Amino acid sequence: EPEVTQTPSHQVTQMGQEVILRCVPISNHLYFYWYRQILGQKVEFLVSFYNNEISEKSEIFDDQFSVERPDGSNFTLKIRSTKLEDSAMYFCASRGQFWTNEKLFFGSGTQLSVL
Amino acid sequence: DAKTTQPPSMDCAEGRAANLPCNHSTISGNEYVYWYRQIHSQGPQYIIHGLKNNETNEMASLIITEDRKSSTLILPHATLRDTAVYYCIVQTGANNLFFGTGTRLTVIP
Numbered sequence A: 001e002p003e004v005t006q007t008p009s010h011q012v013t014q015m016g017q018e019v020i021l022r023c024v025p026i027s028n029h030l031y032f033y034w035y036r037q038i039l040g041q042k043v044e045f046l047v048s049f050y051n052n053e054i055s056e057k058s059e060i061f062d063d064q065f066s067v068e069r070p071d072g073s074n075f076t077l078k079i080r081s082t083k084l085e086d087s088a089m090y091f092c093a094s095r096g097q098f099w100t101n102e103k104l105f106f107g108s109g110t111q112l113s114v115l
Numbered sequence B: 001d002a003k004t005t006q007p008p009s010m011d012c013a014e015g016r017a018a019n020l021p022c023n024h025s026t027i028s029g030n031e032y033v034y035w036y037r038q039i040h041s042q043g044p045q046y047i048i049h050g051l052k053n054n055e056t057n058e059m060a061s062l063i064i065t066e067d068r069k070s071s072t073l074i075l076p077h078a079t080l081r082d083t084a085v086y087y088c089i090v091q092t093g094a095n096n097l098f099f100g101t102g103t104r105l106t107v108i109p
Helices: none
Strands: A005-009 A010-012 A019-024 A031-037 A046-048 A053-057 A065-066 A075-081 A088-095 A112-113 B008-015 B017-024 B032-036 B045-050 B061-064 B070-075 B085-089 B103-108
Touching: A005 A088, A010 A019, A019 A031, A019 A088, A019 A112, A046 A065, A075 A088, A088 B017, B008 B017, B017 B032, B017 B085, B017 B103, B032 B061, B045 B061, B045 B070, B070 B085
Parallel strands: A010 A112, B008 B103
Antiparallel strands: A005 A019, A019 A075, A031 A046, A031 A088, A046 A053, A065 A075, A088 A112, B017 B070, B032 B045, B032 B085, B061 B070, B085 B103
């Protein structure tokens, strides 16, 4: 089965530093997502992205966050100035068609630790 | 999207069927019922989805009541590898997935 690939699997950064999390969605997919999960809590929606722009974002996705599809294959999440509370597992997901109730494919996640 | 209610935890003996219930009494006519699971801290994994008919695939069966206000996910022969948090999510195809707290299923040897 096709896979969503995320790199790195673990990222450690100092508070206030910028971090970029990278994802390679499934090749023919059109819709891309970032979710996060703080340890012991539920999976939270951050942002969805289609046609090179944000479709929807949650309250968590403030000005410190940005997403980009810099080329035809990568999808990135940037946190401009990390805070301790940004420590979480970040999941990228993709799907093919928006209107056909297709399932989301999730990557295995990037564990971000902010010290 | 309609809200769902699931029991926080369940146990199931290995080899037996695991029946995971979900209530979605405010579901509307165009909303689908999706089930995902999360094993440990891995990315959520799609299991099955349906609108009003019962569905079966290689992983599980989904039984949706006639009034669509509740559903049951059935894992026919649970194995230790099925230990996970199972999420029942109701949404329209045009909307994003919003996860609740799910049911933590523990399969006991």
